[in-house]
Amino acid sequence: MKGWRTRLKQLGTRHELAPLALEQLERLLELLADQPHAGTGVRDPVEAVHQHLADSLSALPVVGPLGSKRLVDIGSGAGFPGLPLAVALPGSSVDLLESGRRRAKITEGLVAGAGIAGARVVAERAELWGAAEGREAYDVATARAVASLPVVVEYAAPMLQDSGRLIVWRGARDADEERAGDEAARQLGLSSATVHRVEPFSGAHSRHLHVFVKERPTPEQFPRRPGMAVKRPLP
Numbered sequence: 001m002k003g004w005r006t007r008l009k010q011l012g013t014r015h016e017l018a019p020l021a022l023e024q025l026e027r028l029l030e031l032l033a034d035q036p037h038a039g040t041g042v043r044d045p046v047e048a049v050h051q052h053l054a055d056s057l058s059a060l061p062v063v064g065p066l067g068s069k070r071l072v073d074i075g076s077g078a079g080f081p082g083l084p085l086a087v088a089l090p091g092s093s094v095d096l097l098e099s100g101r102r103r104a105k106i107t108e109g110l111v112a113g114a115g116i117a118g119a120r121v122v123a124e125r126a127e128l129w130g131a132a133e134g135r136e137a138y139d140v141a142t143a144r145a146v147a148s149l150p151v152v153v154e155y156a157a158p159m160l161q162d163s164g165r166l167i168v169w170r171g172a173r174d175a176d177e178e179r180a181g182d183e184a185a186r187q188l189g190l191s192s193a194t195v196h197r198v199e200p201f202s203g204a205h206s207r208h209l210h211v212f213v214k215e216r217p218t219p220e221q222f223p224r225r226p227g228m229a230v231k232r233p234l235p
Helices: 003-015 019-033 045-057 082-088 101-114 126-131 149-159 175-188
Strands: 070-074 093-097 119-122 138-144 160-170 194-197 208-213
Touching (some): 019 082, 045 082, 082 093, 082 101, 149 208, 175 208
Parallel strands (some): 070 093
Antiparallel strands (some): 194 208
């Protein structure tokens, strides 16, 4: 069991994390292990240090330095990838968007317990948030294990500012899904995706980040009402 702390230190060295960041991530894993209702099947720190932390932080080279900018993690669940990114990017503001009220409450406890000042849990549906306070409010949107590419693109596009980036975690590549995602992006004001193969930890395979860039305003009719993106996905 103690070996996961060594892996965490190695992860910190890889991403040049500050000592405080490592302390927060260690505390986050400890809290997650003790929370059976966190909404993830991976809570053992031995697995979570790779499957949650390393996987989340694999986006850092794509996100780049945020400074005081804003990031939204769509369908955040237990807080991944949003919480590790908030820890690794001090000074940034990260909204963890989670529609499940019970799950959102649990994630609030993880945020408070780990002392992650830059993170906030927003218990709201993506469609409603993107049509109101969240519209054109963010520099970066992230989504991991949420929905198909066309659906995620529709959720995120209204929330992004001009030149903002959407980063979507995916496993093995699917040409049909990628074509559909690119067509949805075109309709919503985003570029086609640039795909980055990543290896967040030794032995990881078929891991990819799909990165879309906001090129023009999203049409006013988006986001559609809740449920429509899934029921009738673009294009």
